[in-house]
Amino acid sequence: MRVDVVSIFPEYLAPLDLSLIGKARASGVLRLAVHDLRTWTHDVHRTVDDTPYGGGPGMVMRPEPWGEALDVLAPDELTPDGLTLPRLVVPTPAGVPFSQALAQELAAESHLLFACGRYEGIDQRVLDHAATRMRVTEVSLGDYVLFGGEVAVLVIMEAVTRLLPGVLGNAGSLDEESHAHGLLEGPVYTKPPSWRGLDVPEVLRSGDHGRIARWRRDEAVLRTAGRRPDMLAALPVEGLDRDDLAA
Numbered sequence: 397m398r399v400d401v402v403s404i405f406p407e408y409l410a411p412l413d414l415s416l417i418g419k420a421r422a423s424g425v426l427r428l429a430v431h432d433l434r435t436w437t438h439d440v441h442r443t444v445d446d447t448p449y450g451g452g453p454g455m456v457m458r459p460e461p462w463g464e465a466l467d468v469l470a471p472d473e474l475t476p477d478g479l480t481l482p483r484l485v486v487p488t489p490a491g492v493p494f495s496q497a498l499a500q501e502l503a504a505e506s507h508l509l510f511a512c513g514r515y516e517g518i519d520q521r522v523l524d525h526a527a528t529r530m531r532v533t534e535v536s537l538g539d540y541v542l543f544g545g546e547v548a549v550l551v552i553m554e555a556v557t558r559l560l561p562g563v564l565g566n567a568g569s570l571d572e573e574s575h576a577h578g579l580l581e582g583p584v585y586t587k588p589p590s591w592r593g594l595d596v597p598e599v600l601r602s603g604d605h606g607r608i609a610r611w612r613r614d615e616a617v618l619r620t621a622g623r624r625p626d627m628l629a630a631l632p633v634e635g636l637d638r639d640d641l642a643a
């Protein structure tokens with residue numbers, strides 16, 4: 397997967413050199429490049445923002461630098477490595493909620509291009525013009541406002557990269573984690589069997605794998621019912637009476 401990130405604070409994306417994402421880059425599974433938006437400015441002050449039409453507080457990111465950046469990073473003609481046009485991902489409080497399902501969708505793309513907004517946001521015409529050439533997805537991490545999109549890109553890139561083949565050692569863990577089957581993961585335990593008077597549930601030490609699987613499923617459903625009933629509503633729960641959950 398190829399990923400390009402455009403930001404006025406490229407150093408914010410330095411954590412993408414670390415840990416498993418760094419390994420994914422070293423192995424070639426992930427080819428990531430971070431670009432400074434000011435590369436595509438031409439005035440002495442390298443201006444990327446201006447006052448908003450219609451008045452109001454703050455500044456808006458100018459369309460010209462973004463337009464030139466997208467022309468270079470998402471050229472209409474096929475690039476030497478034959479990549480198709482990227483999917484443009486724009487973190488914004490006004491976007492669609494990010495989710496494991498969207499992470500899975502993005503992980504299946506061959507080329508992602510992240511645009512990190514700052515100030516009051518990016519001139520809308522940048523997204524409108526890009527949408528005439530490529531798929532544009534505005535993504536929200538939640539109902540709160542950050543200083544810019546960079547931190548959101550770090551979150552999205554971590555969720556996406558861990559889904560790429562070969563990145564996580566034990567691929568099986570992908571199947572069991574929270575949200576993998578529309579449920580929250582239940583409690584997990586390791587040695588010692590007793591710690592500060594608290595014992596590991598007997599079932600987990602029984603060696604009865606069928607009983608263990610049922611127990612884990614039930615715990616996941618109960619935890620989800622208690623913490624995220626909204627997730628349960630969308631899930632056919634076989635083998636567990638919903639009335640039990642209401643009890």
Ligand SMILES: Nc1nc2cc(Br)ccc2s1
Pocket residue numbers: 487488489512513514515516517536537538540541542543544545546548
């Ligand atoms: N939750 C979020 N806040 C922001 C703020 C800006 Br400015 C750009 C992107 C995002 S995503």
